[in-house]
Amino acid sequence: MKKYTIVIVGGASSYTPGIVRSIMNAYTKMPLKKLILQDIDEENLEIMGKYLKIMFRDENFPAEVTWTTNRKEAFEGADFIFTQIRTGGLEMREKDEKVSLAHGLVGQETCGPGGFAFAMRSIHPMVKITKDVVKYAPDAWIINYSNPLPILAEAIRREVPQSKSLFICDMPIVQQMAMAATLGYEEKDLTFGYFGLNHFGWFTSIKNKEGEELLPKLKEILLSDKGITLVDFGHLDDSWVKTFNNISKGVKAFPEYIPLTYMQYYYFPEAMVKKSNPNYTRANEVMDGRRKRTFEECKAVIEADSTKGFTHNLDAHGDFIVDQAVAIAHDTNERFMVNIVNNGSFSNMDNDIVIETFGTIGENGAEVNKSIEIPEFYKSLMVTQNTYEKLTVDAALEGSYQKALKALALNATVPSVPKAKEILDALIEANKCYFPKLK
Ligand code: G6P
Numbered sequence: 001m002k003k004y005t006i007v008i009v010g011g012a013s014s015y016t017p018g019i020v021r022s023i024m025n026a027y028t029k030m031p032l033k034k035l036i037l038q039d040i041d042e043e044n045l046e047i048m049g050k051y052l053k054i055m056f057r058d059e060n061f062p063a064e065v066t067w068t069t070n071r072k073e074a075f076e077g078a079d080f081i082f083t084q085i086r087t088g089g090l091e092m093r094e095k096d097e098k099v100s101l102a103h104g105l106v107g108q109e110t111c112g113p114g115g116f117a118f119a120m121r122s123i124h125p126m127v128k129i130t131k132d133v134v135k136y137a138p139d140a141w142i143i144n145y146s147n148p149l150p151i152l153a154e155a156i157r158r159e160v161p162q163s164k165s166l167f168i169c170d171m172p173i174v175q176q177m178a179m180a181a182t183l184g185y186e187e188k189d190l191t192f193g194y195f196g197l198n199h200f201g202w203f204t205s206i207k208n209k210e211g212e213e214l215l216p217k218l219k220e221i222l223l224s225d226k227g228i229t230l231v232d233f234g235h236l237d238d239s240w241v242k243t244f245n246n247i248s249k250g251v252k253a254f255p256e257y258i259p260l261t262y263m264q265y266y267y268f269p270e271a272m273v274k275k276s277n278p279n280y281t282r283a284n285e286v287m288d289g290r291r292k293r294t295f296e297e298c299k300a301v302i303e304a305d306s307t308k309g310f311t312h313n314l315d316a317h318g319d320f321i322v323d324q325a326v327a328i329a330h331d332t333n334e335r336f337m338v339n340i341v342n343n344g345s346f347s348n349m350d351n352d353i354v355i356e357t358f359g360t361i362g363e364n365g366a367e368v369n370k371s372i373e374i375p376e377f378y379k380s381l382m383v384t385q386n387t388y389e390k391l392t393v394d395a396a397l398e399g400s401y402q403k404a405l406k407a408l409a410l411n412a413t414v415p416s417v418p419k420a421k422e423i424l425d426a427l428i429e430a431n432k433c434y435f436p437k438l439k
């Protein structure tokens, strides 16, 4: 069987060990020849590289691991390039969240002004990385899970349309697992229907193998005292538990469908702000939790030159990424949630927008061959959100203050134009060395 060379861009992230574990677990389906970690953070890159080298050796895992800050060196000869960049790191995520909350607005990494700022920092780097992949590894597939995903997907659609890129998110899958558990099923035994944009969508159907529609039953449970059943997929920190419990509130507001977790920020922005602690946000939780745990373990393993006695406390979102790489490698045409250029899948929306829906993945990437009409209310919400996303890309690529202001004014978490201007100016100030110049 062919052996694969995989690059992780953003390899110094605390998510890397989980992704690598998933790659290792998939060995019989997609044997790894070489893993290359690439990052601009030299210090943590070396820690991660040394840690994984010891892990491969101790587990007799027959693959090589190397690391480099150089993209050309990393990309040449690669089969898959997984991208997980976070320009400015968790320190800038913390600023996004806290600056937004200080102005009375939703403080979240992908929704609202925080997501806007994250996008403004990431659009140019992501375009550059993708262009380098096309240049140095034209046959390689990029599997991107950097955020804010729909905005980066829109930038790549425009700027590097020839790239072989998939854009993936674990949130719908994690929610599917929770909904399945709530109904007393396994996720794999149910078929879900969904339409939306990434981090902005609705589940429209849940059927079991007999074809029975379970949506009414799920709504009933969600609206009862029992509520949703949580599953542990690295989403059991306090803030995530609250987020999953909020799905019920969304169902109560608009009972046709089950909203994706992230709709809480758009439906209930004031309540979300009220509940947030402006001095200790999700970025703090991650820095003090996952990041701290991961690097402490890496350093201890390097110090001991052994993985013996260490727990590898990982979350499983790597499995979702590797599953899609396997689908490409073996042309399985399995059903996955995909982010893709519309081209008629949502018949009453523009063809050239990036949407999120169910499709299949095979050697040519993602495909959707069903067309649905989106009900008016949901369509309007999506058009507004998508226009916000497109204006954000315009703002970054053209360096336009006006477009940035229009983007924020359209975001449903921002209540007025003066508020949009206030938060834009605050974010520009907080992102001095990261934002493109806006004129
Ligand atoms: C979900 C989303 C991802 C996001 C992550 C943040 O999994 O689908 O897009 O990156 O949450 O999680 P964190 O634990 O960093 O808050």
Ligand code: MN
Pocket (backbone or CB within 6 Å): 149, 168, 169, 170, 171, 199
């Ligand atoms: Mn996501």
